[in-house]
Amino acid sequence: MAGARAFGFKGCRKIGGSQIRNLLNAKDFFLFDCDGVIWHGEKAIIGAPKVVSSLIKHGKNVFFVTNNCTRPRENYVNKFYRLGFTDVMQEQIFSSSYCSALYLRDVAKVQGKVYVIGGEGVRNELLQAGIPFVGDEDAPDGTIFNCALASDVKAVLVGHDDKFTFLKLAKASCYLRDPDCLFLATDVDPWHPLQDGRILPGSGCLTSALEVATGRKAMVIGKPSPFMFECISSQFRVDPAQCLMVGDRLETDMLFGANCGLDTMLTLTGISQMKTAQEYRDSDHSANQSFVPDYVVDTIADFLPAFED
Amino acid sequence: MAGLVSSRGCHKIRGSQIRELLDSKLNVLFDCDGVIWNGETVVAGAPEVVTLLKQQGKKVFFITNNCTRPRASYVTKFIRLGFTDVAEEEIFSSAYCSAAYLRDVAKLQGKVYVIGCQGVVKELREAGVPIVEEDTDAPTGTIYDYPLDPDVKAVLVGYDEKFDFIKLAKACCYLQNTECLFLATDPDPWHPLRGGRITPGSGSLTAAVETASSRKATVIGKPSCFMFECIASQFNLDPGQSLMVGDRLETDILFGANCGLDTMLTLTGVSTLEEAHGYKDSDDPERKDFVPDYVVETIADFIEAYEEEEG
Numbered sequence: 001m002a003g004a005r006a007f008g009f010k011g012c013r014k015i016g017g018s019q020i021r022n023l024l025n026a027k028d029f030f031l032f033d034c035d036g037v038i039w040h041g042e043k044a045i046i047g048a049p050k051v052v053s054s055l056i057k058h059g060k061n062v063f064f065v066t067n068n069c070t071r072p073r074e075n076y077v078n079k080f081y082r083l084g085f086t087d088v089m090q091e092q093i094f095s096s097s098y099c100s101a102l103y104l105r106d107v108a109k110v111q112g113k114v115y116v117i118g119g120e121g122v123r124n125e126l127l128q129a130g131i132p133f134v135g136d137e138d139a140p141d142g143t144i145f146n147c148a149l150a151s152d153v154k155a156v157l158v159g160h161d162d163k164f165t166f167l168k169l170a171k172a173s174c175y176l177r178d179p180d181c182l183f184l185a186t187d188v189d190p191w192h193p194l195q196d197g198r199i200l201p202g203s204g205c206l207t208s209a210l211e212v213a214t215g216r217k218a219m220v221i222g223k224p225s226p227f228m229f230e231c232i233s234s235q236f237r238v239d240p241a242q243c244l245m246v247g248d249r250l251e252t253d254m255l256f257g258a259n260c261g262l263d264t265m266l267t268l269t270g271i272s273q274m275k276t277a278q279e280y281r282d283s284d285h286s287a288n289q290s291f292v293p294d295y296v297v298d299t300i301a302d303f304l305p306a307f308e309d
Numbered sequence: 310m311a312g313l314v315s316s317r318g319c320h321k322i323r324g325s326q327i328r329e330l331l332d333s334k335l336n337v338l339f340d341c342d343g344v345i346w347n348g349e350t351v352v353a354g355a356p357e358v359v360t361l362l363k364q365q366g367k368k369v370f371f372i373t374n375n376c377t378r379p380r381a382s383y384v385t386k387f388i389r390l391g392f393t394d395v396a397e398e399e400i401f402s403s404a405y406c407s408a409a410y411l412r413d414v415a416k417l418q419g420k421v422y423v424i425g426c427q428g429v430v431k432e433l434r435e436a437g438v439p440i441v442e443e444d445t446d447a448p449t450g451t452i453y454d455y456p457l458d459p460d461v462k463a464v465l466v467g468y469d470e471k472f473d474f475i476k477l478a479k480a481c482c483y484l485q486n487t488e489c490l491f492l493a494t495d496p497d498p499w500h501p502l503r504g505g506r507i508t509p510g511s512g513s514l515t516a517a518v519e520t521a522s523s524r525k526a527t528v529i530g531k532p533s534c535f536m537f538e539c540i541a542s543q544f545n546l547d548p549g550q551s552l553m554v555g556d557r558l559e560t561d562i563l564f565g566a567n568c569g570l571d572t573m574l575t576l577t578g579v580s581t582l583e584e585a586h587g588y589k590d591s592d593d594p595e596r597k598d599f600v601p602d603y604v605v606e607t608i609a610d611f612i613e614a615y616e617e618e619e620g
Contacts, residue, residue, distance in 0.1 A: 143470065144508050166472040169513065173499060174506050190520045191481065194453060199485065201477050201521035209517040212498045213509035 012266075012281045014274070014296045021306035023295065028242040030055055031232075031262070033223075034066040035192070036248035036270020037300060039083055045269050047301025049084040054307040056087055063232055064088070065245075067187035067222040067252065069097035069159040069203065072124035091235070096186040096222035097121040099231045100157055101129035103221055108182055112154030115175050117168050117206060122159045122186060133157075135168065144170035158210055158218065159186030160203045169206070173213040183214070187222030189252060193271060223247075224255035229262075246300060250277055250291040258290040266293035267300050317572070317600040319589050321582070327614035330571075330603065336551040337362055338540070338570070340531075341373040342500070343556030343578020344608060346390055352577050354609025356391040361615055363394060370540055371395070372553075374495035374530040374560060376404035376467040376511065379431035398543070403494040403511075403530035404428040406539045407465055408436035410529055415490055419462025422483050424476050424514060429467045429494060457482055466518055466526065467494035468511045481521035491522070495530025497560060501579065531555075531564035554608060556580060558588060558599045566598035574601035575608050 015023065032038055038048040055062050064076075071079070073090045080088040100122065104110045116122055116135035126133045134150050144167060153175045161168070175181050189202035207218050221227050232238055240261040247253020248270025254277075257264035266277055274296060280288040297303075322330065331337070339345055345355040362369050371383075378386070380397050387395040407429065411417045420439045423429055433440050441458045455475060461483045469476070483489050497510035515526050529535050540546055548569040555561020556578025565572035574585055588599040605611075 144506060145502065149506075162474045164474040164477070166470045166509070166514075169472070169509050170507075173509050173513075177505065177507065190523065197485070198453070198482050199478075199521070200453075201474065201481055201517070205477060205481075205517040205520040208520040209509065209513045212516040213507070213513040215498065 011294050012277050012292050012296060013294070014298075016297070016302055017305060020297070020303055023244065024055075024058075024060075024303065024306050027060070027244045027263070029061045029063070029238055029244070031063045031065050031229075031243060031245045032300075033245075033247035033249070033253050033270075034064055035068060037246060037267050038064075038085070040269075041195075042083070044083040044085070045299060045301065047299065047304055049086070051300050051303045052085050053087055054304070058307070061236065061238075062088075062092060063236075064093045065223065065228050065232070065256075066094070067096045067189050067203075068121075069095060069100070069186040069222075070119050070121045071095070071097075072121050072128070073098055075121070075124075094228050094232055095121065095125075096228065097125045097159060099228045100159070100184060100186050100221045101125040101131060102231055103184065103227065104131050104155060104157070104182075105129045108155065110155050110182065112152040113150060114155045114157050115150070115153045115172055116157050116159075117161050117164060117172055117210075118157065118159035118186065119161055119163070122157065126157075136163070138165070138167050138171075142167055144174070147171065149174055153181060155182035155184060156210075157184045157186065158203065158206050161206060164206055169209055169213065172210055176210070176214040176216055183210075183216050183218045185218035185220050185222075187252075188218075188220050189222075189249075223252045224259055226256070226259045229256070229260040248272060250280065250293070254293050255290050257293075263295070264293045265295040265297060267297050269299045317566075317589075317597065317602045319574075319585050319600050319604060320602070321604045323605065323610050324614055327605065327611055330552070330573075331362070331365070331367070331611065331614065334367065334550055334552045334571070336368045336370065336544075336546050338370045338372050338537075338551060338553045339608070340553075340555035340557070340561045340578075341371055342375055344554060344575050345371075345392075346386075347577070348503075349390070351390040352607060352609065354607065354612055356393065358608050358611045359392055360394060361612065365615075368544065368546075369395075370399050370401060370544075372401045372531070372536055372540070374403045374497050374511070376402060376407070376428050376494040376530075377426050378402070378404070378428040379435070380405050382428070401536050401540055402428070402432075403536065404432040404467065406536045407467070407492060407494050407529045408432040408438055409539055410492065410535060411438045411463060411465070411490075412436045415463065417463055417490070420458060420460045421463045421465050422458070422461045422480060423465050423467075424469050424472060424480055424518070425465065425467035425494065426469055426471075429465065433465075455479060461489060463490035463492060464518070465492045465494065466511060466515045469514060472514050477517055477521060480518045484518070484522035484524055491518075491524050491526045493526035493528045493530075495560075496528050496532075497530070497557075531560045532567055534564070534568045537564070537568040537570075558585060558601070562601045563598050565601075571603070572601045573603040573605060575605050577607045 114133040185207040188204035190204040245257035493515040496512040553565035
């Protein structure tokens with residue numbers, strides 16, 4: 001596969017049986033997206049907990065790389081346990097909320113407050129990283145005409161917020177008038193599927209609104225930006241060539257893998273379909289090759305036969 | 310038209326040059342915010358300019374992306390700020406034109422889900438376009454199970470200070486139906502407030518809905534030509550005889566270019582002369598459409614253009 005990769009042609013090959021076994025032998029690090037890969041909402045994908053514990057038993061390093069910024073990491077540990085993944089530790093979990101806090105503390109070294117549009121996940125991670133923040137203190141009758149604006153806001157961080165309001169958007173826009181104020185987005189996922197065909201707007205929508213209102217582009221922490229891989233690499237000794245990124249969203253997970261130099265696997269239990277992957281592969285537009293996975297499986301449960309020695 | 314590059318001049322004019330220009334035009338279209346008023350403060354001389362132009366036999370229209378008021382409310386504002394002879398028929402707001410579009414162009418059969426304020430809601434009601442009635446003070450359901458009205462056949466997005474996550478979620482769910490129309494009153498990204506603050510515009514809210522729905526909105530307001538088509542259909546205007554006066558290059562001037570009108574930038578609003586020259590000097594051919602034909606410091610300069618003749 002190294003040869004094909006050198007020319008930028010990804011296989012998009014559905015694999016099973018011994019092909020999976022060979023792949024599992026060849027890789028030491030497995031990076032899993034969560035939603036649509038190991039669970040759907042509150043239900044584990046059948047076989048997924050066994051896949052994770054088998055990989056760990058076989059001495060593989062397993063990480064979870066998720067754009068979902070709605071929970072702090074301790075909360076994720078509880079969810080893993082609740083859904084039957086009994087040997088996942090907090091250190092293995094890299095969420096866009098956690099990595100946003102790391103970025104602000106260690107890369108930007110922000111001096112001043114962060115204005116946050118986001119929920120408990122983001123706020124909790126900022127708190128744990130010791131980063132002062134404001135947001136959510138609006139009076140019910142407050143407007144952008146009469147509200148107070150804090151004087152020492154040095155960064156705006158936007159993430160999923162189901163209590164998003166026009167006033168938050170307006171305040172963030174005012175803070176970002178200062179070109180020295182950083183503009184960060186946890187992720188730019190446009191939407192997420194719900195049960196019964198509905199969709200839930202993602203962080204990408206709130207970020208788009210803010211980009212238009214300010215004429216500025218956000219710096220994106222989450223996939224497909226490589227920053228979350230840099231976070232993992234800074235804490236663990238990781239060789240990209242020994243990694244496999246497993247995800248369900250071509251434009252997020254596969255592109256992330258391509259950006260970080262990792263082999264990629266699409267699992268079909270989530271958002272993206274085989275048909276779309278093939279369309280990207282067959283497209284004339286060379287940029288679309290980065291969305292194409294190296295490998296495809298119907299579900300990660302397809303790994304299980306490989307562990308039967 | 311080969312070889313005929315439209316290079317608009319960006320000429321600063323005053324006095325007799327303004328007089329000559331105005332004598333050659335039958336119709337003058339004014340943007341409002343930043344041109345004839347700023348918020349609740351009139352641009353000095355603007356009411357006199359409007360009266361003067363009408364005395365000279367010109368047709369005067371007001372064409373604004375501001376969708377926060379119904380036309381009747383604009384009439385009151387005009388009076389309040391000293392404009393004594395502006396009739397409702399002369400006012401074309403993006404709210405009014407959005408309602409006209411839904412009723413006359415789309416000929417909508419079904420309801421509209423509106424993200425917007427009273428300006429839009431009232432214009433839709435006046436045009437007889439049914440809207441989803443919601444009791445926003447008693448929200449029902451959570452973001453996962455709020456009720457959806459099965460008769461919604463269009464989503465209209467405009468400036469809305471009560472915009473929130475649930476409205477965004479509902480809009481993008483309605484737009485999953487490919488037959489549901491997607492309209493935006495205007496694309497304005499932001500508007501200046503006092504004290505260096507800004508307020509996000511309809512364009513910002515539309516961007517959120519576009520991202521959530523993976524669809525692009527049909528934009529009613531400037532720089533789209535639709536508002537000119539509204540005026541032209543009611544008043545039989547010849548673009549060649551019309552001058553568009555505005556303060557925002559990417560909105561008003563581009564609108565003029567798109568509709569085949571001569572354009573004038575006034576410097577009492579958002580855009581600066583430097584920005585206009587920046588577009589003029591740009592290599593990008595698309596930027597040429599942002600360059601005005603003429604520039605004035607303020608529309609009050611029209612007054613002295615006529616006084617000079619008489620003096």
